[in-house]
Amino acid sequence: MKLRRVLSLSAASAALLPVAVAAAPASQAAPVADIPTCYDLDTAHGQYHGNTLVGRTFGIPRSITPGTGWTTYTATLTNASAKKLKSFELSAELGSYVYNEGERDLSPYGDLQYWDTSRHAWTTLRRADGKAGGTVPGPTTLEPRASVHVQLRFKVGEDLPMDQTYDAFTGIVGTFVDHYRDTDCSAHGSADGSFFPHKA
Secondary structure: OOOOOOOOOOHHHHOOOOOOOOOOOOHHHOOOOOEEHHHHHOOOOOOOOOEEEEEEEEEEOEEOOOOOOOOEEEEEEEOOOOOOOEEEEEEEEEEEEEEOOOOOOOOEEEEEEEEEEEOEEEEEOOOOOOOOOOOOOOOOOEEEOEEEEEEEEEOOOOOOOOOOOEEEEEEEEEEEEEEEOEEEEEEEEEEEEEEEEEEO
């Protein structure tokens, strides 16, 4: 799943004060069923508005020098709707957009960690395909106006080939089950920031 661009707070949602939600162990997270996405249910007569989650990030710089160590940042997702979000799942990613054939993704050359508040330690996120990212412990439901806050850090290895330009990003994605057009479907929102690796 690609992360979307940083979501901006609207005038209405800006008035919502985030409320910290205690993270639950990953083993308690209820996986989202294999159901269609709410966006897939769109027709010419109506569109699904994916503005339920408002995302913010703090601390992601515009440029990064590969091999210079960790960059720490915070990501927040707030339920800006009046409904409880069910089957909520949280994940984090680090990567880059691939626009043309032959371009490579930055993700395998990077490292991504989240601060595990239960163990008081940084935990590495790495997918089976070698890309940086994975599931982050969190609540299985998100009440109206409630927020999840995640502290993360990332770095880009000095072995990153610099023969192309990388439109890179990092952040979190929240996925939940909604009801649209009389059908249960999955939707998501993100809090991410973009950066560009450059030579020292």
